[in-house]
Amino acid sequence: MKECPQQNLIVDYVFRELDTKTKTEFEAHLKSCQSCQQQLREFKAAAPVFQKARRIHHPKRPAQNYYKTLKENFYPSMSLAQRIHEWAADFFLTPSIAMRVAQAVAMLVVGVFLGRFLFFQEPIPVAVKNETSPILAANVSDQFLRHYLQETEMILLDVANTNPAEDRQILSSVKQLAIYRQLMQKTILCREHAEELNDDVLANLINEIELILLDLCNTEDENLIETLQNVRRQIKDSHILLEINSVESRGI
Amino acid sequence: MKKDPDAKLVKKAKMGDSKAFGRLVRRYQKKALYLAYDMVGNYTDAQDIAQNAFFQAFKNIRSFQEKSTFSTWLYRIIANAAIDFQRSKKRRQASSLNQPAYDEDQQIEVMDTLPETGYSVAEKIERADLSRLIRELAEQLPPQQRAAFVLKYFHEKTTAEIAEILSCDSVTVRGHILRATLKLRKKLKDER
Structure with missing residues (x-):
């Protein structure tokens, strides 16, 4: 059979090394060329057999002198300190891109940790805030x-109209709690004043308000929704x- | 040309950093020996060839222009040395026909060459026998063809890489591989 000038492409075709265009052209050629078809069949049958022969186990014994000579001439054994130095030089002086990214991430993590540790301040506890602005009993008057x-009316209106799911953040905020607690303080003073005035209706009203405010003051993130629903119901x-x-309309 | 994973070490070695070259040696010492062995068929000569290739590479690293990867350059040195060795061996054999074709001291027991895989002993022996037979038959190929054959099948190089290593064009390489494959297939059939 006459040799086809394109038959050499069989090698790259079988080993999938042809670009798409050449591959398509060669496949079209194959359909009409019997010589190439024959060669391809034979090559396809032989190639896997030869590929298997690749996996020969090379014994170390005959090559020991070779490795020894190379070691003596090119990489004499290093001390541990030298190995560490070499590793450190690779790591810090000539890092790969992946290593640089890893270093950046590590530095960021350390930075955030140190930042939190050194500069983060606990919010001032509400109780302390309240202590800084004491309401003196002497100031309590009808007004x-x-x-x-x-x-109180405004706060209770707010709570009654609040959707716990949407306003979760506001209701559990420190500022809001401080308002409730301040109102609690005022409640105590106002009840005393109501008792002084012998106004039972007012004293009872303040007692009821106190119960609701107590619930609000004890609100925590975990029981927020439940507490608020109770308070709203109340x-x-x-x-x-x-x-x-x-x-209010009757007058104090 | 694909990016050379050894570029940094090569640059250092070019500037006279012998440690960098040492690391290149460590990286390629096995592959170099195996390539030389696959091309000449015995460990004594393969060791000499691979060893000399490293000495030559060390001597000429400054003149390495980095147009190809370091491994291709090293493979080229080994392949050229192995081809020259085979040619001179053939000449020697032609002048003294009584000399054995290979160094008998270096023959490895069949059991030594068994790959440590999940095959049964019978399969291992069969595979090892087949490997040995193919390698023996490959010895009969002309040096260039044998080099192309070995690089393709035993070292999984692409046609373009083989062309770079053997300093010839891809068409020639394809021709070498095709002819070598078909020739060995026929011989293998006859042997079996």
Whole structure:
């Protein structure tokens, strides 16, 4: 059979080294060339057999002198210190891109850790805040009581209209808790004032307010939704907002 | 040309850093020996060839222009040395026909060459026998053909890489591989 000038491409075709265009052209040629078809069949049958022969086990014994000579001439054994030095030089002086990325990440982590450790300040506890602005019993007056009722009414209205799922962050915030606690302090003072005035309706109202505020003050992230739902129910069931309104309109 | 994974070490070695060259040697000493062995067929000569290749590479590293990868350059040195060795061996054999074709001291027991894989002993022996037979038959190929054959099948080089190593064009390499494969297939059939 006459030799085809394209038959050499069989090698790259079988080993999948042809680019797409040449491959397509060669496949088209194969259809019409019997010589190439024959060669391809034979080559395909032989190639895997020869590839298997690659996996010969090379024994170390005959090559020991070779490795010894190379070692003596090119890489005499290094001490541990030298090995460490070499490794460190690779790591710090000529790092690969992957190593540089790893170094950057490590530095970032260390930076964040140190930053948190050195500069992060705990928020001032609410109790301490309250202590810095004590409400003196001497200041309690009828006007103070009216302000207290207005303030309480607004807070309770807010709570009644709040959706716990959406306003979770606001309700559990330190600032909000501080307001509730401040109101609690005022509640105690106002109740005393109400008792002094012999106003039982007002004293009862303040007692009810105290219970609700107590719940609000004890609100924590874990029980936020549950507590708020209770408080909202309490506000609704006790008609406390209505009562506050009626006391306000009646006058103290 | 693909990026040379040894580029950094080569640069250092070029500047006279013998440790860098030592690391290149460590990296390629096995492959160099195996290539030389695959091309000449015995360990004594393979060791000499691979060893000399490293000495030559060390001597000429400054003139290495990095147009190819270091491994291709080293393979070229080994392949050229092995081809020259085979040619001179043939001449020697022609002048003294009584000399044995290989160094009998270096013959390895069949059991030594068994690959440590999950094959049964019978399979291992069969595979080892076949490997040995193919390698023996490959010895009969002309040096260039044998080099192309060995690089393709035993060292998994692409045609382009073989062309670089043997300093010839891809068409010649394909021709060598095709002819060597078909020739050995026929011989293998006859032997079996």
